[in-house]
Amino acid sequence: MKIMRTDLQHAHLRQEEQRLRSKFVRHVKRQYQLYLMILPAIVYFIIFHYAPMYGIQLAFKDFNPKLGITGSPWEGFRHFEKFFNSYQFFRLLRNTIGLSLYQLLAGFPIPIIMALFLNQVKHQRFKKLVQTVTYIPHFISIVVLVGMIHVFLSPSTGLINNVIRGFGYKPVYFLGMPQYFKSIFVFSGIWQNAGWGTIIYLAALAGVNPELYEAARVDGASKLKIIRHVDFPSIMPTIVILFIMNVGRIMNVSFQKALLLQNDLNAEASEIIQTYMYKTGILQMEFEYSTAISLFNTIINVILLILANQVSKKLSENSLW
């Protein structure tokens, strides 16, 4: 009796197993091509993104090329201490955060205002013209942009200094003066990206229900009031999301631009964490030190992103995750 039952159970189990296996086989048969398709991408990300993350341990090591990253002896937080204690530390922090905040405060509202205005333009050709032209700089390379800054600000031949001379003043060597660096950086950035930044807000505005405009008009609202009470609230979620993302990037000022704009004379203002990281790592070959600085930078970034996301979740129910 007992034996029979186990036999039955066995048979049942086998059946179940077979059913699952054939289901799995069917699944694999149907989807193996999908797995094959993502395979190259997975390999790419492992090699070029995850392998470098594994290399972060360099920040805590005394690197010996013969032993490799894994084989080199641990050293604890010495490189971090060196960075925190260096006379550069506070200047780098101040420059990085200062430049980024300046950029955020001066640059962030402009695309919003431009989009709100553009959205109200009835004349389609004017609207198209403004958009077409203001998008163009976005596609100019960072090297060319910095090259343009150089030719326009050149003390002897530049357009700006020609104007200054025209008014009878002495030419100014803008790029050689630390006090101008941040403004040059920020406003050239606005010139390059403000137009492009409007696209996303315009897209959000295109989704506003036209009945809301009619209703507001019937209620006697002025155009300005419509912007305030209809347009603005409807793009608020977009604004918040973009703001969070920008705060998350506070420590990532456009590093390539800073590097290209930098010279010995303006270094006092233009040296940011990432340019310093590049110099110590690539030019001076202090691999571990540079990696420690980079890790510090990334951690601050991630913390800022999480904080901004948290705050926004509380305040407005908008969040990245």
Add this chain to the structure above:
Amino acid sequence: MKRRLIDEDKIFDAVKIITLTLALLLVLYPLYFIVIASISDAAAVNTGKVWLLPKGINFEGYRRIIQDEMIWVGYRNTMIYTVVGTALNLVLTLLLAYPLSRDDFKAGKYVMIFLLITMYFHGGLIPKYLIIKQLNLIDHWLVMVLVNAINVFNVIIARTFLRSNIPKSLYEAAIIDGCTHAKFLVRVVIPLSKPILAVLLLYYGVAHWNEFFTALMYITKERLYPLQLVLRTILIENQMQDAMMDDVSALNQKDVGELIKYGIIIVSSLPVLIIYPFLQKYFVQGVMIGSVKG
């Protein structure tokens, strides 16, 4: 009441038009100035005599640029990096976006997390450099196409597009007819995805054309220099090739140097600006799809 409203709107309209016109001019004028400066007499430009129209039209700057060997080397290299790189980008992005766009792809959720982590967390300059070095990719042209083979943001754009534009019923019908995923991707998905292909083509293409930092990090041989590195030497480091300057008197070197800079800005940006109008109608679509969070 009504009257005040109309006045208010009139003021608003005026402020709006003035602001937008000002923005338009502020963006346009520097670009326009570079064009007229590049075909003007160098001395006239540099002493501030060129404002609205070119003066003493000549193509001296362009002649010197065309004669320069490094420019051509840079152009050729960038062309190769852009064509090969963009092709690879498109293939890999589509291959990744298609499975991710399918609801029945079980691993999709985990793959997404795997991708998103790389957007916010990096190994940093040095660990990446050491990997590239280990792979023997330093001073190898392949580094220029491999390092940025996939952009996660573009994958999200493509995935979102496929998800909302390829009807589910289409796939089911295809499966009954015995169609495989690979066939379906090539025969059905790609032909239906022209707008997103255009967007990806533009984003990836421009990124390759403008790529500077990868070359700065991993390319030291001049014959492998992309255009952007050549540009940096001339535009920012102010070093003209000897061939550009051999017949110029010391007195005029500065003027001619500036003229070359204006010309080179145009020559190097031209390809992107030529393609731009053709793909422009897809911008909004691309940005809009991209703004939907992954």
